[in-house]
Amino acid sequence: MDKTRWASVLFGVFAASLFVPAATRGAAPLTPEEAKAIAVEAYIYGYPLVTMEYTRRVMTNVAAPEGTHAPMGQFLRMRTYPDASFRDVTAPNADTLYSTAWLDVSKEPSVLVLPDMDDRYFLMPMLDGWTNVFQVPGKRTTGTKAQAYAITGPGWTGKLPAGVTEYKSPTSMVWILGRTYCTGTPEDYKATHALMDKFQITPLSSYGKPYTPPAGKVDPSIDGKTPVRDQVNGLSATAYFQLLTTLMKDNPPAKEDGPILEKMARIGLVPGKAFDPAKADPAVAKAIADVPKVAFEKIMGHFKSAGVDEGGWVFTTQTGLYGTEYVQRALITAVGLGANRPQDAVYPTGEADSDGKPFDGANKYVMHFAKGRTPPANAFWSITMYDAGYFFVDNPLNKYTVSLRDKLVYNADGSLDLLIQAESPGKEKEANWLPAPKGKFILMMRLYWPKETPPSILDGSWKIPPVKKVK
Numbered sequence: 001m002d003k004t005r006w007a008s009v010l011f012g013v014f015a016a017s018l019f020v021p022a023a024t025r026g027a028a029p030l031t032p033e034e035a036k037a038i039a040v041e042a043y044i045y046g047y048p049l050v051t052m053e054y055t056r057r058v059m060t061n062v063a064a065p066e067g068t069h070a071p072m073g074q075f076l077r078m079r080t081y082p083d084a085s086f087r088d089v090t091a092p093n094a095d096t097l098y099s100t101a102w103l104d105v106s107k108e109p110s111v112l113v114l115p116d117m118d119d120r121y122f123l124m125p126m127l128d129g130w131t132n133v134f135q136v137p138g139k140r141t142t143g144t145k146a147q148a149y150a151i152t153g154p155g156w157t158g159k160l161p162a163g164v165t166e167y168k169s170p171t172s173m174v175w176i177l178g179r180t181y182c183t184g185t186p187e188d189y190k191a192t193h194a195l196m197d198k199f200q201i202t203p204l205s206s207y208g209k210p211y212t213p214p215a216g217k218v219d220p221s222i223d224g225k226t227p228v229r230d231q232v233n234g235l236s237a238t239a240y241f242q243l244l245t246t247l248m249k250d251n252p253p254a255k256e257d258g259p260i261l262e263k264m265a266r267i268g269l270v271p272g273k274a275f276d277p278a279k280a281d282p283a284v285a286k287a288i289a290d291v292p293k294v295a296f297e298k299i300m301g302h303f304k305s306a307g308v309d310e311g312g313w314v315f316t317t318q319t320g321l322y323g324t325e326y327v328q329r330a331l332i333t334a335v336g337l338g339a340n341r342p343q344d345a346v347y348p349t350g351e352a353d354s355d356g357k358p359f360d361g362a363n364k365y366v367m368h369f370a371k372g373r374t375p376p377a378n379a380f381w382s383i384t385m386y387d388a389g390y391f392f393v394d395n396p397l398n399k400y401t402v403s404l405r406d407k408l409v410y411n412a413d414g415s416l417d418l419l420i421q422a423e424s425p426g427k428e429k430e431a432n433w434l435p436a437p438k439g440k441f442i443l444m445m446r447l448y449w450p451k452e453t454p455p456s457i458l459d460g461s462w463k464i465p466p467v468k469k470v471k
Helices: 010-018 032-059 186-196 228-233 237-250 255-265 282-287 291-301 326-336 427-432
Strands: 096-104 110-114 126-128 133-135 147-152 165-168 173-181 200-203 308-310 313-315 365-369 377-387 401-403 416-421 433-435 441-450 467-469
Touching: 032 096, 032 173, 032 228, 032 237, 032 255, 032 282, 032 291, 032 326, 096 186, 133 165, 173 186, 237 291, 291 326, 377 433, 401 433, 416 427, 427 433
Parallel strands: 147 165, 416 433
Antiparallel strands: 096 173, 110 147, 110 200, 126 133, 126 173, 308 313, 365 416, 365 467, 377 401, 377 441
């Protein structure tokens, strides 16, 4: 993907001359309908970048790392898996512990140092401002030995220390969304923490020297309570586009974005130049006023065609790298910000049984895997139980997932039955039990590092078995 990005600030330098408003080039004036159509496209196109900026503001608005927040250029390290009382984010994870950091590489590179991971599964996906995973060091790609990377900005040139590999970011904004496998036992928490504590981020100028990161700056005007998606969706068209054009200065669009940028320029949206709706025709300005609502409805309307529906399970393998699939990129931003490349993880989600009926804890269900047909993953697989709001379900075992680490009991013929119900199936079957709530629920399967040779979910040669209601 790096080669398809503009690897320097060249775009920012020439954008103003390449994409000047149509009025200055003698083009016919736009009708309000034409302007609105372009504005809707522009809104969808820019949704990932604006959402990333708001997410960055909220997650870094602290003086020191705490909970799910850390200042710019510093790691936050999640120490435990959440329980059923956790409500900070939807669809929480109980398979990997997060280590995340937000970087600004506009002025100088940041160096990421990773220790020898002792063969433990981990990955460190790096997202640019447009949510593309431009690099992903980890066990699948680079192995588990000690390694160091300099994350450089779009226009950076220079020499790096020996042993440091350059990863060039297409944008100044970078989000490292690291994940480290942990079984969740006290012993494994201790071992995982010891490794995570060795993850380091330093400015290139401080690499190899004693370094204490500065305290973060807290901005009281940043809303840390309202969900980011609600904040973004609440922006007026003017505020949204003014922020978007500002952000595109340091987070340049991709080379293949030329056609849509030319369209955007016709309504005054030019990377790095202030958007001034006052210069537009009043009828045009009025026409784009409801663009945020119309555009977001179009984004969410893409949901049904965004992936595959297989036996009640819905999933997509179009994540992490998007090219010019702007609606797909915006949808993943809205419902699953930070998604991995499919080679690293696929997340099938189920809401209905084999008869098409919504899951309900008043019933008992079984998911049957034939011998040798459990989810094909090189790292691990799991199935997580969520209530109707995508939160963990309280249960006597504090068990929110079922996976290989449960010491599953197989049938005599080598097949496997997972039991999905509200009441315990009995002590001898609890390893295979996924506790359900009394009411509606949702299942999410996770395949980390899915196999790429048959049977594989990536090429469709492995099919997810349906969840059947026990008659």
